[in-house]
Amino acid sequence: MFKINTNYQKLPGSYLFAAIGKKVREYSAAHPDKKVISLGIGDVTQPLAPAVITALHGAVDEMASAETFKGYAPDLGYEFLRKAIVEGDFASRGCDIQPDEIFVSDGAKCDCGNIQELFSLDNKVAVCDPVYPVYVDSNVMAGRTGTYDPKTETWSDVIYMPCTEGNQFVPELPKETPDLIYLCFPNNPTGSAITKAQLQEWVDYANRVGAVILYDAAYEAYISEPDIPHSIYECEGARTCAIEFHSFSKNAGFTGVRLGYTVIPKDLKCGDVTLHSMWARRHGTKYNGAPYIIQKAGEAVYTAEGRAQTMAQVAYYMENAKTIYNGLKEAGYSVYGGVNSPYVWLKISGSMNSWEFFDYLLENANVVGTPGSGFGPSGEGYFRLTGFGTRENTIEAVERIKKL
């Protein structure tokens, strides 16, 4: 008789966005006349940039002829894309990253979820609280998190690093020493950013205690302030302690197209073993690469034309974030984020918890957001709204909230 991985049974409830989707479907079925606006899930709404579309068409045509047809991609991804990435995201920022340290993938979520496979089960994981749920849940599935306490909504073997108004949503170094540290800046869900000096402290700390930082840079394109690092490799010493995840989802609208990459510097070692060689082995065994067509589309993002067009999309979403931020502020809410991030983190006033506020907003303004508690205990009392909607819907949603 087969046996299941019982770690899956430990996962509480359903995945956050599935729970939200269910509530919205039920509400819409009961109130078919209401126009519900979602500023909840972090999906984009703008079509792909013209330069990306042209590259896609060109690559599709290449597939139609025997001379230019492409089959399996190279394990790490096509060199044309890895070179464009290095030039556009690292060399231009003074970061020492080489093309063979880039692993092209079909997005950051899989890589963030899969990376924990490289580490033994007795590694201690530290996460920000609130946090993008994938980091914790993937470790739960692996059996690295101990037991769940439904009262505190925490795992016994996870170090939670509260991110609150008090620390401007940037965690302090933990008292207990972790082995694996997940950091995500600009942050989902709080919309906060980390300065280079603050991130340098984390890099120094990780090198000192022998920890690995798993740095999620999915939102770096939204950085608008000068002192905020776009990559952890802008910090000295990061090559020996950090893995970095990137996504084409939020900077170029690839959520449905799927492309991302992970950086593992060859200097990142446990004894003689490089994490780079382990991830290469894993990639070779379990993954057959992002499609050629999509990698060509990714390359187009780094052309002058592609850059200008995708940055215009980012600016569009940031204008939405500003509309939300300013509108809610006018309505008397305390709001955070929205400056280097498409996410606005609203503090709920009064006695409602974040799921109660979710219901209140859905029922009274027909607006959907994400309850902060879904991201961890320190998210309780907060609510996430995103700038990824259309301009029209964003303006309407904010007007509705202001009228409550």
Ligand SMILES: Cc1ncc(COP(=O)(O)O)c(C=O)c1O
């Ligand atoms: C912090 C963070 N990392 C990664 C991802 C997933 O990115 P991708 O679409 O590349 O899988 C998301 C998506 O919302 C995210 O918020």
